[in-house]
Amino acid sequence: MIKWRPSHLWEEVAATLRTRIESGQYPPQTRMPSIRDVMQEFEVGKNTALHALEHLEEQGLVVMVQSQGTFVTPREEWPQA
Amino acid sequence: MIKWRPSHLWEEVAATLRTRIESGQYPPQTRMPSIRDVMQEFEVGKNTALHALEHLEEQGLVVMVQSQGTFVTPREEWPQA
DNA sequence: GAGAATTTGTACGTATGTATG
DNA sequence: ACATACATACGTACAAATTCT
Numbered sequence: 001m002i003k004w005r006p007s008h009l010w011e012e013v014a015a016t017l018r019t020r021i022e023s024g025q026y027p028p029q030t031r032m033p034s035i036r037d038v039m040q041e042f043e044v045g046k047n048t049a050l051h052a053l054e055h056l057e058e059q060g061l062v063v064m065v066q067s068q069g070t071f072v073t074p075r076e077e078w079p080q081a
Numbered sequence: 082m083i084k085w086r087p088s089h090l091w092e093e094v095a096a097t098l099r100t101r102i103e104s105g106q107y108p109p110q111t112r113m114p115s116i117r118d119v120m121q122e123f124e125v126g127k128n129t130a131l132h133a134l135e136h137l138e139e140q141g142l143v144v145m146v147q148s149q150g151t152f153v154t155p156r157e158e159w160p161q162a
Numbered sequence: 163g164a165g166a167a168t169t170t171g172t173a174c175g176t177a178t179g180t181a182t183g
Numbered sequence: 184a185c186a187t188a189c190a191t192a193c194g195t196a197c198a199a200a201t202t203c204t
Binding site: 034035036050053064065066067068069070 | 168169170171
């Protein structure tokens, strides 16, 4: 059903979110858009939204807490940044 | 559809596979059971089988190679073991 | 405090892409 | 040409804890 894709959806989503974090649009300690929010804004499935957020978590930019949300990590803990 | 589960399926699957690796049942350099194999043996879905293998990869016990399979890491590279 | 909604996590199913054998 | 195998991507459902009304 999907024609042709130069890159990966979850990477694009993660890259966009990362830019917003680093630009201060999502300040540290605050809550990121939820999985559902990401699904709606980027029009992707849950797996893709989740994968993108998990990728940011692996990079240490955010922390996902069950039942609470995804929170931006304090700048001090960011990698190189 | 699922009643109640004390722990997590993917953890049980990963634990079982890990035991087999450490016991030498799956020797280093050789190919592990594929995702499909894991699905059939443990009677789990693809996501669960994949998640279990990815967990082993994060632990450094195996390496997943696209189109080839999942291979056991040499003992020297195992964590603590 | 009660109930509804939200949110992450787990789990299942399916289809397609890409590379290998 | 075909089967295999991992990777990506879609959808759905339920659980558990938290948050909001």
